Amino acid sequence: MSGFEIRRKDDGCVSTLYIKGFLDAHTAPQLERSLQELVNEGRFRIVVNFSELSYISSAGLGVFMGFIETVRKNQGDIKLSNMPPKIYRVFDLLGFPLIYEIYEDERQAQEKFAGSGTSSVEDGR
Amino acid sequence: MSGFEIRRKDDGCVSTLYIKGFLDAHTAPQLERSLQELVNEGRFRIVVNFSELSYISSAGLGVFMGFIETVRKNQGDIKLSNMPPKIYRVFDLLGFPLIYEIYEDERQAQEKFAGSGTSSVEDGR
Amino acid sequence: MEQENTYRLRIPSRTENLEIIREFVSKIARNAGFSEEDVGKIQLAVDEACTNVVKHAYDGDTQKPIDVAVRLDYDRLTIVVTDEGKGFDPKAVEISDIAEYLAELRVGGLGIYLIRSLMDEVEYSIQPGVRNQVRMVKYFGGSPERPPLSPRSRRAQK
Amino acid sequence: MEQENTYRLRIPSRTENLEIIREFVSKIARNAGFSEEDVGKIQLAVDEACTNVVKHAYDGDTQKPIDVAVRLDYDRLTIVVTDEGKGFDPKAVEISDIAEYLAELRVGGLGIYLIRSLMDEVEYSIQPGVRNQVRMVKYFGGSPERPPLSPRSRRAQK
Ligand SMILES: Nc1ncnc2c1ncn2[C@@H]1O[C@H](COP(=O)(O)OP(=O)(O)O)[C@@H](O)[C@H]1O
Ligand SMILES: Nc1ncnc2c1ncn2[C@@H]1O[C@H](COP(=O)(O)OP(=O)(O)O)[C@@H](O)[C@H]1O
Numbered sequence A, B: 001m002s003g004f005e006i007r008r009k010d011d012g013c014v015s016t017l018y019i020k021g022f023l024d025a026h027t028a029p030q031l032e033r034s035l036q037e038l039v040n041e042g043r044f045r046i047v048v049n050f051s052e053l054s055y056i057s058s059a060g061l062g063v064f065m066g067f068i069e070t071v072r073k074n075q076g077d078i079k080l081s082n083m084p085p086k087i088y089r090v091f092d093l094l095g096f097p098l099i100y101e102i103y104e105d106e107r108q109a110q111e112k113f114a115g116s117g118t119s120s121v122e123d124g125r
Numbered sequence C, D: 001m002e003q004e005n006t007y008r009l010r011i012p013s014r015t016e017n018l019e020i021i022r023e024f025v026s027k028i029a030r031n032a033g034f035s036e037e038d039v040g041k042i043q044l045a046v047d048e049a050c051t052n053v054v055k056h057a058y059d060g061d062t063q064k065p066i067d068v069a070v071r072l073d074y075d076r077l078t079i080v081v082t083d084e085g086k087g088f089d090p091k092a093v094e095i096s097d098i099a100e101y102l103a104e105l106r107v108g109g110l111g112i113y114l115i116r117s118l119m120d121e122v123e124y125s126i127q128p129g130v131r132n133q134v135r136m137v138k139y140f141g142g143s144p145e146r147p148p149l150s151p152r153s154r155r156a157q158k
Helices: A028-040 A058-073 A085-093 A106-116 B028-040 B058-073 B085-093 B106-116 C015-031 C036-057 C098-103 C111-118 C151-156 D015-031 D036-057 D098-103 D111-118 D151-156
Strands: A004-011 A014-023 A045-056 A077-081 B004-011 B014-023 B045-056 B077-081 C006-012 C065-072 C076-083 C121-125 C132-139 D006-012 D065-072 D076-083 D121-125 D132-139
Touching (some): A014 A106, A045 A085, A058 A077, A058 C036, B004 B028, B045 B085, B058 B077, B058 D036, B085 D036, C006 C015, C006 D015, C015 C036, C015 C076, C036 C111, C036 C132, D015 D036, D015 D065, D015 D076, D036 D065, D036 D076, D036 D111
Parallel strands (some): A045 A077, B045 B077
Antiparallel strands (some): A004 A014, B004 B014, C006 C065, C076 C132, D006 D065, D076 D132, D121 D132
């Protein structure tokens, strides 16, 4: 299987998910679990780095829709970054740029949180 | 398409074919053309380097069978080298090691020709 | 669809098979000469249609079939996805305004909208329990009658 | 073959479609848990059977179908390749001694021998013009009754 993988990195109060491979109805539950974990731990400042994602279908897009309300209610956000053009086109087709902040680089997304947050990012990069 | 590619390198009287990708009934005619060219040019000392070959079916094996008589009648040979284990297993299953000399490295195959030949290999490596 | 230039796949309705379907369709579309961008659109549209079969047609019965037929004509690629499940009313699930729809942060309901956005022609034919079909067409070189619009411009047109 | 756990592919008999068939079969075998080595054997056996359909069944008519059905059971994978072409006599084309055969430097004739070497069970059923089938079985974890032999030892056994 071409498969799907998620790595997570916590930097102070910001968590970044690195998603890789094929995100479809078969693999979407993996992303759901990762986001659920973050929410359970009270980590609502989430960046998702798409640089290694090869494919996304609406089942994958739906996962973000499923968490955005909860996350925002808790003064957090899901910010997206490093989207390959192919992936961006799908987001754009559905008007997702109206709902989600999409950044070229994960650093920009992470810094947005640092700027707006009450607690500061600990990692000094 | 995953495709199939052939590169050719002439070193004195020895020609080496580098075959890459998927060699099946669809792509075998390409290999046939390359071998036919060599035969037409009177170049009968042939090494085939398999290092980048991902797949071979009997249609590919058949191409070598199709030229071996002509080539040997003309004091030449088709020697094979650098076979990935997966490819070697197919050759072995059919008993091809009884018919063809198979070398670990193309240099060994090329040198065999140099040793037995009337004209020497010009490239001084 | 007759046999001529038709490719058929019939497999159990499971999400793990979506990848097989995507590769099947992509390979045919690529060999037929579609650009990588169009291949991507076609495979996504077919994935969406088949995901819907898995999720909605059979109430989770993974033994039931998804049928994918791909036909190549000189000017177009036609894909028909068929299930024998419970069916639905395509009109009832249409999204008229995607921006409004998204603003409500609703989950799901995007698949059929995506299919319509990605393909040149989309047509449903529903016979519950017998044969529910979505027929999707992609023209070589794009459809002249339907230039691509972004969600924003589509919205502005109303 | 019934539908349960059965995967079907029906495509025009052209060499350019062999790749689609290989990927279809490989993916199913891999998902079912076969080792990469077994996946390789299965895809090669199926390629050989389908190559024969393209080359021999229809006298070059590329509109005619190749049918590939893959069925998963708890202990085995079964693949049936079907054509509706002219048929042949499998007994007449059997190679009894591969080393002798090769020594004659004959071209071709290796496909059916390969299929038999790669799979645990192989069975032909021929009805010319109606339905010619090769049925191939691979067991999970190898077939106990038929240990693998190299061509040399197979010869020595005689
Ligand atoms: N093949 C199908 N069988 C039964 N119902 C379907 C089928 N395809 C779509 N539907 C119905 O149409 C609705 C909208 O589908 P879609 O736009 O893909 O969004 P989602 O699947 O996320 O709900 C589904 O919720 C379902 O009720
Ligand atoms: N599906 C088929 N339809 C008709 N004839 C076939 C078929 N498969 C095999 N044959 C016959 O069996 C012979 C041996 O096949 P094979 O061992 O694959 O070698 P090759 O295809 O190189 O001749 C073929 O030459 C052909 O006459």
